Amino acid sequence: MVQRQLPNPVELLELMKFKKPELDGRKRRLEGALTIDDLRLIAKRRTPKAAFDYTDGAAEGELSLTRARQAFQDVEFHPGILRPAPTVDTSVEILGGPSALPFGIAPTGFTRLMQTEGEVAGAGAAAAAGIPFTLSTLGTTSIEGVKAANPHGRNWFQLYVMRDREISYELTRRAAVAGFDTLQFTVDTPVAGARLRDKRNGFSIPPQLTLGTIINAIPRPWWWFDFLTTPKLEFASLSTTGGTVGELLDAAMDPTISYDDLAVIRDIWPGKIVIKGVQNIEDSVRLRDAGVDGIVLSNHGGRQLDRAPIPFHLLPEVRKAVGDDFTVMIDTGIMNGADIVAAVALGADFTLIGRAYLYGLMAGGRQGVDRTIAILRSEIERTMRLLGVSSLAELEPGHVTQLTRLVPVNRAAAEAHAR
Numbered sequence: 001m002v003q004r005q006l007p008n009p010v011e012l013l014e015l016m017k018f019k020k021p022e023l024d025g026r027k028r029r030l031e032g033a034l035t036i037d038d039l040r041l042i043a044k045r046r047t048p049k050a051a052f053d054y055t056d057g058a059a060e061g062e063l064s065l066t067r068a069r070q071a072f073q074d075v076e077f078h079p080g081i082l083r084p085a086p087t088v089d090t091s092v093e094i095l096g097g098p099s100a101l102p103f104g105i106a107p108t109g110f111t112r113l114m115q116t117e118g119e120v121a122g123a124g125a126a127a128a129a130g131i132p133f134t135l136s137t138l139g140t141t142s143i144e145g146v147k148a149a150n151p152h153g154r155n156w157f158q159l160y161v162m163r164d165r166e167i168s169y170e171l172t173r174r175a176a177v178a179g180f181d182t183l184q185f186t187v188d189t190p191v192a193g194a195r196l197r198d199k200r201n202g203f204s205i206p207p208q209l210t211l212g213t214i215i216n217a218i219p220r221p222w223w224w225f226d227f228l229t230t231p232k233l234e235f236a237s238l239s240t241t242g243g244t245v246g247e248l249l250d251a252a253m254d255p256t257i258s259y260d261d262l263a264v265i266r267d268i269w270p271g272k273i274v275i276k277g278v279q280n281i282e283d284s285v286r287l288r289d290a291g292v293d294g295i296v297l298s299n300h301g302g303r304q305l306d307r308a309p310i311p312f313h314l315l316p317e318v319r320k321a322v323g324d325d326f327t328v329m330i331d332t333g334i335m336n337g338a339d340i341v342a343a344v345a346l347g348a349d350f351t352l353i354g355r356a357y358l359y360g361l362m363a364g365g366r367q368g369v370d371r372t373i374a375i376l377r378s379e380i381e382r383t384m385r386l387l388g389v390s391s392l393a394e395l396e397p398g399h400v401t402q403l404t405r406l407v408p409v410n411r412a413a414a415e416a417h418a419r
């Protein structure tokens, strides 16, 4: 028999401790976001469709991006037990300097389109967190503007080698003078990928006002207020005539770039050079032998060649082929700190986040990027603790199994052939 009694008013009062309402709307929104997916939903509500789709979308059927995210979800972790790890150290040495976390911010073009604070928010948040920030050649803040936002931290510059080589060389020299320490030379854009969402939305740079964009703007007044009351949205380092992103990329990029360009850039750039957009083992080994400081296994967040290999699947074999002393970084599809832990366990020295950063930016400017970093940090720390490791160096391939949903149909034949 359950024993009943009259409710005790003192106990009831104790239960009724209501939280003080958070009056700062941005803070309330961001604190309610517990995952990067939560930030994505806030971003979607607050950003005009064309700008959100430019960020969220990928090329053609968006298969590369979907598969890359799925590959991270298909990780099985193997925790050790009864291994005391009272503290966790998430810091790493990368390309000759420190980073407080095993990820940095990837280069993204046209960042002020997503939210007016743009790269300044990204660089400021990176500075506060002690991680590197990468400015894109197609950035909307100048090299010097990023340096001012992150004066003591690590800034990296992403280079596109343009048809007009002198523009690229000049930017490289400027970044060196401003004290940027690493150059990411992106090589996966001989032509622009087919970003179908942009085509369907009639998205162009600078954005055009149509009846559709005006109707879409009505529930998003703050984005438009920012857009209309802050300096003009344009590439900070390039002068262009406008058009779709694809047209701009095609006009600017040179499909004939080669190892010769790498040699020229090497001569101009005094710091570290990594090649971004590497997608097979052979190129990884060749680049190591060519003397670059590292590579980024990446398919550009699925925005270029759709159905490209999943970087996370390439990682273990690339690591085996290039050996332990060559810097291998990875991006594409990272939405959770556990993805980063899995990548480090399988041999990545470092990772980059593109959309995870931009979702935070769209959800709440600088504070939103801070929130992205805080979410990833807590996921990394928790995953490490649950795995029973206290430093990133303790992570090893044995901590992770990559479950496969997608298996090459001819794998058995390929293996038989190899035997």
Ligand SMILES: Cc1cc2nc3c(=O)[nH]c(=O)nc-3n(C[C@H](O)[C@H](O)[C@H](O)COP(=O)(O)O)c2cc1C
Residues within 6 Å of the ligand: 054, 055, 056, 106, 107, 108, 109, 136, 137, 138, 139, 158, 186, 276, 298, 299, 300, 301, 302, 303, 331, 332, 333, 334, 352, 353, 354, 355, 356, 358
């Ligand atoms: C909106 C957007 C713009 C990008 N612009 C550039 C760029 O200018 N240069 C570059 O090398 N990569 C660019 N990327 C690719 C990112 O650097 C990175 O490789 C990719 O976002 C990683 O995938 P993730 O978004 O799933 O993290 C861009 C990505 C996005 C989402």
